[in-house]
Amino acid sequence: MTLAAAVGHLAADSSTAAPAPHGFLSPTGVEIAFLLVGLVTFGAAVVTVTTRQLVHAALWLVVALGGLAVEYLLLTAEFIAWVQVLIYVGAVVVLILFGLMLTRAPIGRSPDADSGNRWAALAVAAAAAASLVWVVVDAFRTTWIDLDGPAAGSTDVTGASLFQNWVLPFEALSVLLLAALVGAIVLSRKAQPAATPAGSAPTRPDAANVPGGNGETGEHGRNGKTGESGKPSEHRESGGNGGNGEHRKTGENRESGKADEAGKAGKGDDR
Amino acid sequence: MHLAYPAVLSALLFCTGVYGVLARRNAILVLMSVELMLNAVNLNLVAFDVWLSRAAEETLHSGQALTLFTIAIAAAEIGIGLAIVLAVHRNRGTSDIDKLRDTAEGHGPDGPADPDDPDDPGDPAVPGGPDTDTPATGTAAEKAEATA
Incomplete structure (x- = not known):
């Protein structure tokens, strides 16, 4: 015990005397x-x-x-x-x-990967x-x-200073993390309906078949027009309620197109 | 330990991050360079906190507390940043920040009249064909998303 104290004292002495030989x-x-x-x-x-x-x-x-x-x-x-x-x-x-x-x-x-101004x-x-x-x-x-000496950043020291002096910023930071979490989720979900035109782009030939199929019934101009105007709305709605697309194929083209447009307007208001 | 070692390393890492932010085109690589800059600042904070805790008997440990806060804020930043990059990638089909020029001067309003714009919504607009409806709804969706 006394030996350890003596060694510690000696070490303390040497550490206080140590700053002299510092150098590059x-x-x-x-x-x-x-x-x-x-x-x-x-x-x-x-x-x-x-x-x-x-x-x-x-x-x-x-x-x-x-x-x-x-x-x-x-x-x-x-x-x-x-x-x-x-x-x-x-x-x-x-x-x-x-x-x-x-x-x-x-x-x-x-x-x-690198731009021109590298x-x-x-x-x-x-x-x-x-x-x-x-x-x-x-x-x-x-x-x-x-x-030398005890660590300046051990868990003991850091925890004591963090929860004695920095409690309020710590809690505010937890609120910020929660806001970031909610923000990331909202950003990812907002992109979901906008991703349906890109995702359903390969189904565009199928949608282009719809006015052609209705052309057999006779009303070329109107059906083509409503088909053209209703096409993007169908793409937009295909993520939400897929019932409209099937409904259109039954032949009531104009009404379903109007319903689609109404749904689109409602969705636009919803945003 | 000489204080110049961590300080010089921190300065070099920060300038590496500056180079990455300025020279990279991919948005995720830019975010990685931002992480490097934040880490350089963290190293500075820790080194000066360890120095001051002995030299000035500073018991507040503000450097380490601020380092923890910076790490948490960096985590939040990378989450939000990657969500934004993914949203841009879904809308435009690219994460190349050199092609996102809607707010640049001299390019006119973003719309079908813009010569740059057919590139911007990406590949799905190319077989759009007869109607200009698809780019319009695309930009409308982007605007609605930007304002939401």
């Missing part, structure tokens, strides 16, 4: 590890923004975000590191991959990087982070 040319082990993981992270980020294969970009983003989680661990912010792994690597990247699949991203190389973008990014790095290095040249 004598990096500690933590600094070397940070530098190596930082190089991997930065390289993965560069590949993410330059590769022409979209799915590979998402997978390299996983490497960059995981490297950042390791950097948080090296900075003794453990809770942030695991939250980073859970939310970014676990949720955000999966969401991005789903988005890539749902927008039918090409699997191989896509030649138009050289201007490169110039802007290089200028911003040069100025930022210069300012940051010049400002914090003589500043060291003391990583």
Whole structure:
């Protein structure tokens, strides 16, 4: 016990005396590890923004975000590191991959991944990087982070500060997450009736058969006209109530067309 | 640890994200670059919080709390952003942000008179044929959706 106290005292003494030999040319082990993981992270980020294969970009983003989680661990912010792994690597990247699949991203190389202004973008990014790095290095040249002692970002410390000092923003953030959830659902559902013209576009020849079939009954002009005017509304209504399309094929063309238009107007008012 | 290491890494990651936002055409790649920029800011927040918690005896841990809030807001942002990108993809058939020029100056109002516009609703408008009804309802649906 006393030995441990003595060792701890000695360690405390050495840690208080430690800031003297700081320097760029004598990096500690933590600094070397940070530098190596930082190089991997930065390289993965560069590949993410330059590769022409979209799915590979998402997978390299996983490497960059995981490297950042390791950097948080090296900075003794453990809770942030695991939250980073859970939310970014676990949720955000999966969401991005789903988005890539749902927008039918090409699997191989896509030649138009970069726009024409990539050289201007490169110039802007290089200028911003040069100025930022210069300012940051010049400002914090003589500043060291003391990583010894208890962790600055353990779950204990983070939870205590979060629920003592930051309770109100925390709860407001939960409301924001709920609003984002509802907003994402509403955006996805609003696109549903608008997606039916694109989805039912291959059925357009079937709909074009309808005025032809009615042409056998004799009223060429009117039936063709009502068929033409009622066609988009049929496409629109095909998602909601499919009964109108079948009803039209029974022959009461004009009335069903009017009913469709009434339904369309009602739907327009509904929006 | 020298504070310059995380600060420089954060600056480099942020500028990488800036390059990605400016140079990419696919909307999802732009969102990924935005995620990189947010992560650079998070690294800065964590590094300065760890520094100040020792150097200035700061017990509020504002940097880590703000990092958690930023992560949650980034999750909400990517959800909403991907929902918007999917809605645009359903309406226009593309997620290429260079082709979404309805609000650009010098292209006229978005409508069938616009030379760019037949490309915009995507492939289903091409066999539309005789009536100009389909693009009109398409743009009407988009407007209704935009105002809703």
